Amino acid sequence: xxxxxxxxxxxxxxxxxxxxxxxxxxxxxxxxxxxxxxxxxxxxxxxxxxxxxxxxxxxxxxxxxxxxxxxxxxxxxxxxxxxxxxxxxxxxxxxxxxxxxx
Numbered sequence: 001x002x003x004x005x006x007x008x009x010x011x012x013x014x015x016x017x018x019x020x021x022x023x024x025x026x027x028x029x030x031x032x033x034x035x036x037x038x039x040x041x042x043x044x045x046x047x048x049x050x051x052x053x054x055x056x057x058x059x060x061x062x063x064x065x066x067x068x069x070x071x072x073x074x075x076x077x078x079x080x081x082x083x084x085x086x087x088x089x090x091x092x093x094x095x096x097x098x099x100x101x102x
Contacts (some may be wrong), residue, residue, distance in 0.1 A: 020073070021100065022071065022072065022100075023071060023076040023098045023100055024067050024068075024069070024076075024101045025069055025079050025080060025096055025097075026065050026066065026067050026068065026097050027041075027042075027056070027060045027083070027094070027095075028064070028094075028096060029060050030092075030095070033087065034092075037087075037090060038053075038056075038057045042068065044086070045079055045086065048068075056068055068096070076098045080096050080098050083095075083096045
């Protein structure tokens with residue numbers, strides 16, 4: 001009978017995990033959506049406090065676009081869809097886009 005050879009223990013390898021890619025959610029200005037509605041969306045969908053929501057709304061109004069937040073892809077797209085659904089159900093053309101957050 002031959003001696004049994006023990007299996008070598010698995011070498012210790014460290015797995016490197018990459019951080020998920022991040023994406024900006026950006027609200028776009030239009031000439032019809034009210035400032036109050038934009039502030040409401042920022043507070044409800046993005047959980048911004050009144051002061052932050054108001055500041056982002058002013059960026060959208062004055063600069064034509066405002067960065068709302070940076071999220072992973074799935075969350076960013078979900079937030080964008082929630083904005084579009086809220087706008088549509090209230091008859092506003094408010095849009096937002098998702099862009100890489102390099």
